[in-house]
Amino acid sequence: MEVQQKLYPIGIQTFSELIRKNYLYIDKTEYVYRMTHSASKYKFLSRPRRFGKSLLTSTLHSYFAGQKELFEGLAIEKLETEWMEYPVLHFDMSLGKHMDCGQLNRYLASQLERYEDIFGLGGSQMDVNLRLTSLIRTAYEQTGRQVVVLIDEYDAPLLDVMHEEKNLPVLRNVMRNFYSPLKACDPYLRFVFLTGITKFSQLSIFCELNNIENISMDEPYAAICGISEEEMLSQMADDLVVLAERMQISREEVIMKLKENYDGYHFTWPSPDIYNPFSLLTAMSKGKIDSYWFGSGTPTYLIEMLNRYGVKPQQIGERKALAESFDAPTEKMNDITPLLYQSGYITIKNYSSLTNLYTLDIPNKEVRMGLMKSLLPKYLHRHTTEGLTTVALLFEAIYEERMEDALRLLQAFLSTIPQCDNTDYEGHYQSLLYTIFSLLGMYVDVEVRTPRGRVDMVMRTQTTLYIVELKLNKTADAAMSQIDLKNYPERFALCGLPIVKVGINFDSESHTLKDWKIDTFL
Known part of the structure; x- marks a missing residue:
């Protein structure tokens, strides 16, 4: 029996449209009920882009608007006994990007105007914070019900200026001014929900709104998005x-x-x-x-911040950190970890209750490959397109266990790439090879500990484990001698795969491989 393919909501973020047009909907309404019936009525959720935050916000909108018919057959239908209709103010900040102070204030004003028209408050010349205050109070007085405020992608206007010391404080003050009425309007509010990618400190964004509950790392909401x-x-x-x-x-x-x-x-x-x-x-x-x-888009701010903090490709992956080090306000961060985590480029992989340390790493193959493609231009400049073609040919050669051909191909390609200043050190070539080999979709790690030292690079395919030692302005024999002297293969003897030793010597004048040596570990 042939199964009928469903309609998939690619890019559709409106709950009512998904339900009415019979798109596939993964039922998250149990979380909606849990959020809206808990002790705190102020909640904040951080998740990476395109993870369903906007759909969740839209679901809350339909729920508080009393649209009971949309929830037939879903989990919340059996949980909710009273369906109340509240006035809902739903603000989408996702389009407030790439704006200066004046443009952002006008954008916020446009967000208010559509609701001001509904409640007969059009034409106001007041500042946006006073207009929001007036809007909340008027909606409460006219309906006799407390108001629901939903703010989706609250941090969107700030993301692209996060690395700009001049513009970030200015735009941050605009957003702080807009959000400031939420504390003073507490008696008129039923529920306040904010979503975003990054976590800004309460002092810098939410002013005195110090009672907002951050549910981003709460176990009951672990699967609320995604x-x-x-x-x-x-x-x-x-x-x-x-x-x-x-x-x-x-x-x-x-x-x-x-x-x-x-x-x-x-x-x-x-x-x-x-x-x-x-x-x-x-x-x-x-x-x-x-x-x-x-x-679907690598944020400019991510690449800018990686460069700002001098993060090498091989440093993005596995690391250990306390929760306050990565689930932290991004404008106070002293390394890249909070931004990488909150943006979805690294995620939690383990936790030790003994030390309270979390293990963070790149989530999956898609993210690893995407990151490396984004970082490749740093090494290849205008030759990135040819570089990706070379990567495909390298994959073919290594997949077919033709490492000699792979290195010869890499040598020829790198000899055509003009080099930047300050690249004549071994770590530069280690980062370059790590980036290229990661794009092969194979397991790659650097500085791997052994009982007698650290291996420069380990690469594992489905059929072979390669131990790679790099040298600069020396010889491939010197690289191979280090592998043998410190008996690096011993560390991997139980991996279940044949082990191949690869010694590579780079030349600082030609900026490419000068010679190499390949040997099988017996």
């Missing part, structure tokens, strides 16, 4: 069958590929496995695995 593995296997069971048929592989192979590419997110610990919803749904719609989330 698609958990359980949700995929149960609510998308038929979709997996359809995707397997379109890709002409088994259902088990489809699940494995989806997990490898889109799974791996955890926003607290313990946490269910969370899939990137945009990539997962797009793969279902298009019938193939590809880089959808990263391909």
